[in-house]
Amino acid sequence: MFSGATVLFRWSLRSDASAQWPHAARALFSMVILCALSVAYANSISVTQVGLLFFEAICAINVLVITMCGISYFSTALTEEKDAGTMALLHLAGMNPLAITLGKSTSRLVSSLMLLVAQIPFSLLAVTLGGVLWQQVIAAWLAMAGWMFLVCNIALLCSARCRTSGRAATVAGALAVLFFLLPYLIGTSVAALPAGSLHPALISLSERVPGLMLQVNPLERLNEILFQWQSTGFVSSQLWLSLLLGCACFGISTWRLNSWTRSGDDEELQLGPRFLRKAAGRAWPLAMAWREFHFFAGGLQFAVTKLIGGAAVLGVFFWLQSQDELGFRWRLNAALTDLALLSFAAELSLELLLYSAGVLSSELRLRTHSALALAPIGTTRLLLEKMLGCVLSTIPVLFWMVVIVLLGDAGTVVLRERDVVLAWCIMLVFSCHLAALLSLYSRWAALRIWASNMSRCHIRATPDSNKE
C-alpha cells in the first residue's frame, strides 16, 4: 500500500517541480510580500506598528489563497484521475483507497505548505519592523497551516464524492462560501426574529453551529493572535478542530472512495434522470441560445425551480417582517429590502460568473468547437447567442429583483446608492468577461474570481473594516 502511495506522491512532486505555474506562484508570492513590505515602509511615518500592518496583510492574503486553493487545486486531487479515466487503472495496479487518497492529497498539501514555509523568514521581518512578537508570527503560521490542512481535506472529500473536477470545484466553492457567510446569516436571521418565536433548542443550535464555525475560522483566530495576544497561546481550538475535522474528511474520503467512484461510473451511463430534460423541444432558429439555455444553463426546469425558490426566499423575508411588525403588509421595510436585494444580487452574480466560466470552456472540453466553427454562424453571433441563452436562464432571479424593488420601500439600495449599483453592474460585466476569457486557460476561473470577490466583501463587512 505504502509503495503505491509513495509512487503517487513522488510522481505528483515531480510533476509539481517540472510544472511552471507552482514556481510562478511562489515568485508571485515573493512579489506580494515585497509589495506588502513597501506599503508598510511607506506607512512607517504615520503608523507606529509597521510590522503588525505588514504581517496582517500577509496573513489576509494567505488565507485568501489557501481558500482559493481548496476550491481549485485541492478539489481536483482525485477528480483529475476520474476525468482522465485512470482511476480504474490505479485500482488495477493494486492501490487501495488509502494509498490513492494519501498519494494524491499529501503531495498537494506538501507543495502548498512549502509555499507557506517559504514565507516564514520574510514574515520575521515583521518582528524587526515592530508591533509583532515572534511568538505571534509562529502562532499565526500554525493557524494558517491548520486551515490549509482542513481546506485540503474538505476539498479531498469533494473530489472523492464528485464525478468531475467541475462539480468538485463547485461544491468546494459553495462550502467555502457557506463557511464564511453562514454564521453571519444565521446570526442576522435570529436577531431579526422577535424574542420567543423560536424553540429554545433551535436557538441553542443557532448559537452553537456559528460558534463552532467561528472557532475554526482562521480570520477570527488571526484577529485573536494579532490583537489579543495576551489572552491566547501558540495553539488554540482552531488548530485542533481543523486537524480533527480534516482527519475526519480524509477518513470519510478513503472509506467511501470505492463506492463513490463506482456510483460515478453508473451515473456516467445514466446521465442523470430523464425527466429533468424533457422540455428541450425543437431547436430555435437561434440554435446556440437554445443549446445554452437547455443544455448548459439548466433549461426550463431549472428556471422554474429558481422561480419557485425565489418566491420561497421572498416569502421568508415577508414572514420575518410580519413577525417583527406584528402584522402582514405587502411592502418590505428598507432593511429587509436591502437584504433581499443583496441576496438575489449575490445569486445573480454567482450564476452569471459560473455560466461565463463554462460557456466557452465547455465547448473545448466536449471538443465541439471545430464543428461549431464550421457552422455558418459568425463568431460574434455565436458568442451573443451563447450569452442570450445564459441570460435567459437568469430571468427568474431578475424577475424577483424587480419584484423586490417594486414591493420594497422607496428608499431601497437601488435608488439610494445608484453609484454603488452602477459600479456593481460594471464589476459584474467585467468579471464575467474575465471569467470567460480565463476559462479558456484555467478551468473554473469564475470560482476563483467569485471567491476573491466574496472574500473582499467579507473583509469589508467585518466590524474592524467598517470602522475605517
Next chain:
Amino acid sequence: MPPFQSDRTHTAEDGVMVSAGRETVPAIVVNEVSHSFRATQVLNRVSFCVLPGSIHGFVGPNGAGKTTTLRTICTLLRPARGEIKVFGKSTQVAPEEIRRRIGYMPDHFSMYRQMTVFEYLDFFAAAYGLELGERDRAISDLLDLTDMAGRRDSLIGGLSRGMQQRVGLARVLVHDPDLLLLDEPASGLDPRARIELAGILRELRRMGKTIFISSHILSELAELCDAVTIIDRGEIRFSGPMRILEQQQQGTAAVWNLQLSKLVDGLREKLETLSVVTTAMEVEFSDGYVFQLVTDMGVTASQLLRELLPMDLPIISFGREKRHLNEAFMDLTTEGVR
C-alpha cells in the same frame, strides 16, 4: 500543378479540369501548401487534387500531417504558404461559402452527450439555418441512411462508439454538403461497424458526394477508394488513382502470376529457360499449381504470353502482380514516428 496522375487534365491557374469535353471543377485542389507549428514543419509544399464524386483516401503514418491538411482544407486552419481551392473557391477568399459546402468530421467525438440523437441533429440543422420542415425531412432521411431511426430519442452519451460515429456522420450530412472530410472515421470501430460505415460511404458516393477520407485501415481504403494520397513527414509521396498505385512497381523487376489447372513436371526449370523470364518460382503452399515469374520492368504481357503459349500449358489465369495499398504504403513511407 498537383501531382494527380489521372487521364483527366487540369489547368494550373484556376483548378478547372476538362474531362471528355465537359468542364468540371475539382472538389479539392491543394497547391504547394506549407505549414508549421512553431519550429516543426508539419506540411511541406503539399499538392494534390480530389476529383468530384469520388472517394479519395488520405493515408500516412502518425504525425504525417493528415489532420493538419484536413483542417486547412476545411478552413479551420490558414496555411502559412500555398493555396487550397474547394470547388474552385479559395479557402482564404471565400471560407464562408466553402463551409456551407463541406462537412467535416474530426478524428475525435465532438458530441453534446446530454442531447438525444434527434436534438443533436436538430441543433446543427438549425445552426445551418434550415427551416423546421426541412429539418424534419433531413433528419428523418439521415437517420434512415445511418440506420439510427430506432435510436432517435436515445441520449448520445449512452450510445456505443459505433453508434456515436454514425450520429457524427449524420451531423456532417445535415446541411447536405457536397464534400465530406472524414478524419479517421473508422478508428475504434468493430469490424461490423466498419463494414457498415463503408456501405454508407458507398451510398453517399452514389448520391454524388465527394468523400475525402483519412484512415489507417488500408485494406478497407483499398476496396473503397477511387484514388489515394499518401503523405509522410509533411510531404506527398503519391497521389493518384488506385489502379496506378497498384500497377506502380518499385525497382526494375515486374512480377507475373501464372495459375495452372494441372501439374506439369519440371515446369519451373522450363519457365526459367524463357528469354524474358529472369526467375521462376513456385508459390508456397500452391502444390505446384501457381508460379510467379520475374521479368524486367519493360517486358509486356504480350511478349511473355508469346513465349508461354507455345509451351501448351493448362493456364487458368495470368496477370501482373498488383501492389497492395499496404505494400505501397510501406514502400513510400519511412520508418518511425516524426
